[in-house]
Amino acid sequence: MPTEPSAERGPWSLALRRFLRNRLALAFLGLFVLIVVFVMAAPLWANHVADTGPNEEHTVEQITVNGEKKDVVTVEGKPIGPQWFGAGGKFFLGADSRLGRDEMVRLMYGGRTSLQIGITAALIATILAVVLALLAGYFRGWVDGLIARTLDVIWSLPVFLIGLSLGIALAVGGLKLGPLEISSGSNWNPIFVISIFTVPYIARPIRGQVLALSEKEFVEAAVAQGAGPLRVMFSEILPNLASTIIVFFTLMIANSMLFEAGLSFLGAGVQPPNSSWGTMITVGVELLNIQPLLAILPGLMIMLTVLSLNIVGDALRDALDPRGKARMDAALEFEAHGGVTAGAQQGAVV
Amino acid sequence: MARFIVRRLVAMIGVLFAVSVIVFVVFMVLPKQNPAQTLAGKNATPVLVKSIEEEWGFDDSLVVQYGTMMKKVFTGELTSYKPRIPVDDQIKEGIPATFSLTIGAAIIWLFFGLLLGYLSAIRAGGWLDRILTGVSIAGISIPVFLLAPVLLYFLTYKIELFPNAQYVDFSEDPYEWARHLILPWFTLALLSIGFYSRVLRSNMLDVMNEDYVRTARAKGLSERQVMTRHVLRNSLIPVVTLFGLDFGATIAGTAIITEVLFSLDGIGLYAAEAVRKFELPPIMGVALYGAFFVVFVNALVDVAYAYLDPRVRLGESASE
Numbered sequence: 248m249p250t251e252p253s254a255e256r257g258p259w260s261l262a263l264r265r266f267l268r269n270r271l272a273l274a275f276l277g278l279f280v281l282i283v284v285f286v287m288a289a290p291l292w293a294n295h296v297a298d299t300g301p302n303e304e305h306t307v308e309q310i311t312v313n314g315e316k317k318d319v320v321t322v323e324g325k326p327i328g329p330q331w332f333g334a335g336g337k338f339f340l341g342a343d344s345r346l347g348r349d350e351m352v353r354l355m356y357g358g359r360t361s362l363q364i365g366i367t368a369a370l371i372a373t374i375l376a377v378v379l380a381l382l383a384g385y386f387r388g389w390v391d392g393l394i395a396r397t398l399d400v401i402w403s404l405p406v407f408l409i410g411l412s413l414g415i416a417l418a419v420g421g422l423k424l425g426p427l428e429i430s431s432g433s434n435w436n437p438i439f440v441i442s443i444f445t446v447p448y449i450a451r452p453i454r455g456q457v458l459a460l461s462e463k464e465f466v467e468a469a470v471a472q473g474a475g476p477l478r479v480m481f482s483e484i485l486p487n488l489a490s491t492i493i494v495f496f497t498l499m500i501a502n503s504m505l506f507e508a509g510l511s512f513l514g515a516g517v518q519p520p521n522s523s524w525g526t527m528i529t530v531g532v533e534l535l536n537i538q539p540l541l542a543i544l545p546g547l548m549i550m551l552t553v554l555s556l557n558i559v560g561d562a563l564r565d566a567l568d569p570r571g572k573a574r575m576d577a578a579l580e581f582e583a584h585g586g587v588t589a590g591a592q593q594g595a596v597v
Numbered sequence: 598m599a600r601f602i603v604r605r606l607v608a609m610i611g612v613l614f615a616v617s618v619i620v621f622v623v624f625m626v627l628p629k630q631n632p633a634q635t636l637a638g639k640n641a642t643p644v645l646v647k648s649i650e651e652e653w654g655f656d657d658s659l660v661v662q663y664g665t666m667m668k669k670v671f672t673g674e675l676t677s678y679k680p681r682i683p684v685d686d687q688i689k690e691g692i693p694a695t696f697s698l699t700i701g702a703a704i705i706w707l708f709f710g711l712l713l714g715y716l717s718a719i720r721a722g723g724w725l726d727r728i729l730t731g732v733s734i735a736g737i738s739i740p741v742f743l744l745a746p747v748l749l750y751f752l753t754y755k756i757e758l759f760p761n762a763q764y765v766d767f768s769e770d771p772y773e774w775a776r777h778l779i780l781p782w783f784t785l786a787l788l789s790i791g792f793y794s795r796v797l798r799s800n801m802l803d804v805m806n807e808d809y810v811r812t813a814r815a816k817g818l819s820e821r822q823v824m825t826r827h828v829l830r831n832s833l834i835p836v837v838t839l840f841g842l843d844f845g846a847t848i849a850g851t852a853i854i855t856e857v858l859f860s861l862d863g864i865g866l867y868a869a870e871a872v873r874k875f876e877l878p879p880i881m882g883v884a885l886y887g888a889f890f891v892v893f894v895n896a897l898v899d900v901a902y903a904y905l906d907p908r909v910r911l912g913e914s915a916s917e
Contacts, residue, residue, distance in 0.1 A: 400615045405849035405884075405891040409616075412884045413623045415872045419635050420628025428629060508742055509854060514872045528742050532858065535746055536754040543750070546743030554738045 262490070265566035272562030275555040282552050286362055289355035296336035297349045301356035302520040305347035310334045319347040328538055343541060344530050350541060357522035358548060364434055364516075364523070365504035368441035372503070373496045375442065376449035377488065381480045383450075384457025395454065398447040406444045407509060413440045414515030437516040441506045448502075449495045453488060460484050490567035497560035501553040508549050524549050601903050609896040616888040617670075621663050624877050631655065632877070636678050666881075675882045677871070684882035687867050694764040695863035698856065699848050701778055702785035707840065709786070710793025711833075717794060718801035718832075719824060729794065736791030741851055745784045745858035752780065764862045781859045785851055789843060796839060800832035807831075834906050841898025845891035 256264075266272065293300055305319040312333040319327050319342050326342035329350075340350035383394040417436040422429040429435045460466065461484060469483045510516030511525030519526065524545040531542030625632060633650040634641065650656045654665055669675045675684040717729040752758045759780050765773040804810065805828055813827045814820075853865030860866065864883055871879035 400612060403612050403892065403895065404616060404619070405845060405888050407846070407850035407853075408884050408887050408891075409619060409623070411853070411868070411872065412620060412880050413627070415875065415880060416624050416628050416877065419875050419877075420630035420632070422627055423629035424627060431630070505740060508740070509850070512742060512854060513857065513869050525742070528746070532746060535750055539746065539750040539754075542746040543743065546740065546746060550738060550740055550743050553740070557738070 262566045266562055269562045269566065272559055275558040278551060279555040279559060282358070282548070282555070283362065286355055286358035289352070289359055292336075292355055293349075293352045297339065297352045298337060299349050299352060301348065301353045301522055303348060305342065305349075306345070308347065310337055320345055325537060326534070329540065340540060340544065341538060343527070344534065350544075353522040353527060354524075354544060354548065357524050357527050357545065358552075360434060360517055360521060360523040361504055361507055361525070361549070362552070364438055364441070364507045365500045368438045368445070368503040368507070369496055369499035371438065371442040372445040372499060373449055373492060376446045377453060377485070377492060379446070380450045380453035380457050381484060384454045385461055385476060385480050385484070387458075391454075394450075398450055398454075401444065402447045402451070407506075410440045410444050410506065411510060411513060411515050413443075414510045418515055418518055432518045432521075434517060434521070437507050437510050440510065441503045445499060445503060445506070449499060453491060453495075456488060456491060457484055460487055490563075494560055494564045494567065497556055497563060501556035501560070504549065504556075505553060598903070602900055605896050605899050609892055612892050613889055616892065617667060617885060618663070620881055620884050620888070621666055624881055625655075625662060625666075626659065635875070635877070670882070670885055675878050677876050677879050684879050687879065688864055688882060688886060691862065691864035691867050693766060693863075694861050695848065695852060695856065695865060697764070697767065697774070697778060698781055698785065698861060698863060699844070699852050702782045702789075702847070702852075703840075703844055705782055706786035706789035706793060710790045711797055711836070712794075713790065714794035714797025714801070715829065717798045718805075718828075721798070721802060726798075733791035733794045736787045737795070738791075739787065741784055741788070741854050741858065744787060745780075745855065748780050748784060749859070761860070763860060778861075781855050781861060784858070785847065785855045788851070789847075793836065793839075797832055797836060800835055801828050804828050804831050834902070837905060838898055838902050841895055841901075845894045849887045849891050 289301075299305070308319045309316045310319060310327075310330070311317075312330055317327060319338065321327075324345040326344055326347060327338055328341045330338045330341065332339070338349055338351070340354065342348060343350045343353055379394050379398070383391040414437060417429065417440065418431060421431040421433075422436065422439065429439065461479075466479060466483055469479050474483070507516050507523065508525035508528070511523045512529050514526075514529070517523040517526050527545040528542050531538070531540075531545065535542050628635070631646070631650070633646050633653065633655045636653070637646045637649050654662060657665070673683065673685040676682060677684060677687075713729050713733065717726045717733075720726045749761070753761050760773075760777055763777060765777050767774045810823060810827050813823045818826070852863070853868060855861070856863045856865035857869045864887070868880055868883040871877075871883070
């Protein structure tokens with residue numbers, strides 16, 4: 248055996264090396280980057296190629312495809328199919344419905360919305376969960392009792408059903424919660440719903456870790472040096488949670504995106520005319536027998552994004568903590584509960 | 598055991614109460630817009646809003662409103678805003694389709710999930726295990742949003758092998774009932790098949806290292822007896838809990854989406870249509886009854902689990 252490099256390399260660079268050795272994960276990380284580039288390029292494609300916005304309707308227009316005039320939407324209300332580059336990139340994937348909106352532009356902007364909601368919701372949920380877990384695990388006593396009970400109640404609810412209710416109530420009436428005010432059509436509504444209901448899945452396992460960490464000698468040493476609760480929580484315990492937080496955050500983006508797709512598909516998430524991959528499926532299913540791509544493509548995009556995030560998250564877990572059985576179990580527990588979405592179970596059991 | 602059941606029942610009532618309060622807060626307190634205004638529509642006159650407010654009791658104090666809501670739920674008087682159709686009747690009409698869908702799918706996912714998991718575990722590391730692992734992971738990764746349109750397009754529209762769902766009652770025609778449900782069943786089950794086979798496989802691999810398995814081998818039981826009587830039986834215990842949680846979550850989650858995608862006339866489709874029309878009482882009704890059902894199933898599973906695994910209930914009473 249060659250000498251262990253661990254003496255001169257920090258744990259992070261070791262983890263990075265382990266991650267870089269995982270070719271499958273690298274391939275899927277590449278796929279995720281491609282998806283991000285694809286959705287970020289939305290304005291470029293919209294302005295320079297398709298020459299239309301995501302919500303612009305073209306009900307009575309005609310386009311020239313290879314020198315031939317074609318209706319964007321026929322008299323019977325049937326949208327044009329994929330034109331690829333026949334019309335110079337206009338209606339690359341055809342029109343979305345009788346409203347004649349450019350499917351490709353909507354797919355790109357919709358992906359933007361889906362990713363934005365997924366990432367923001369995961370970020371908010373993770374921050375909330377970490378703060379709650381730190382408070383509960385550090386102070387214990389009634390603080391822990393209150394936080395842990397509240398999380399337990401959310402945990403035992405049929406989360407998707409209640410999330411759906413909240414989503415639709417907010418989509419109709421907006422939100423007013425103290426200083427927090429969101430108007431009715433805003434994308435912050437699904438973000439709010441998703442982040443609230445996903446907090447327990449992150450907070451519960453992290454709370455356990457905080458409980459264990461606060462028994463350790465280095466915490467005792469910090470307290471002996473006169474460190475206050477804030478310093479102990481945030482500069483002693485928090486850094487030790489970093490790898491768990493990174494893994495959960497990655498997996499949580501995937502789950503939030505599925506949650507968003509479910510809400511939007513049923514009309515309780517992103518509100519029309521804005522597009523997200525979930526709402527695009529709702530529109531597309533109506534025309535499944537004539538233009539199957541309209542429903543299948545956004546579904547495929549959701550699957551690829553979620554799959555790549557799950558595989559990357561899983562590889563991160565392996566790389567950051569090769570022996571971490573406890574964490575593995577926490578994630579399994581999360582998947583097992585399956586309450587979050589139409590497919591919360593589909594986190595990575597890879 | 599009796600003590601355990603009582604504790605579980607008390608916890609269940611607590612959660613049910615929390616559910617009803619949460620649903621009430623969600624619909625009546627959180628929204629910025631007055632519910633009467635929502636009901637009256639965008640261009641309603643203040644007089645109309647006022648009359649609706651009085652008619653539905655939106656001007657009462659929150660406690661009174663909560664009481665009214667709960668009374669309506671228990672007496673079955675919850676009605677949709679316009680037209681006024683009792684929510685209870687609509688939910689009852691949806692029950693056969695929803696239960697046919699979810700129970701059928703559950704049977705399929707348990708059967709195939711456990712079968713694949715078992716085969717995978719007894720051949721761990723071999724080629725069969727690798728193939729089954731691949732299949733499971735693929736199954737886990739395909740969301741219903743993608744699976745349903747793909748199946749519908751190819752099997753219903755292209756080759757017309759299956760009808761475009763719609764629910765046919767079992768008492769009318771059992772054959773058509775099954776034919777209409779095969780695609781939705783499969784759509785709903787695929788994800789769990791993959792998941793359950795992974796879970797059973799990893800449980801079995803863990804159990805195989807237990808001392809009592811070595812003892813069973815040492816006393817000369819055949820490999821098959823060891824696997825079925827000792828390993829499989831003990832690996833199934835966690836699956837029971839998982840199943841209870843999943844079944845509830847499926848009814849209140851994926852099943853709604855599946856019903857919409859296959860236009861099956863169940864509770865989920867009813868809820869989805871209410872969402873589309875911004876009708877709050879039906880969603881409130883479905884959320885409440887659905888949540889009650891899920892919480893009840895979870896409590897039942899807990900009791901069954903305690904019955905199967907004495908460590909659970911002994912642990913509970915020991916900690917008292």
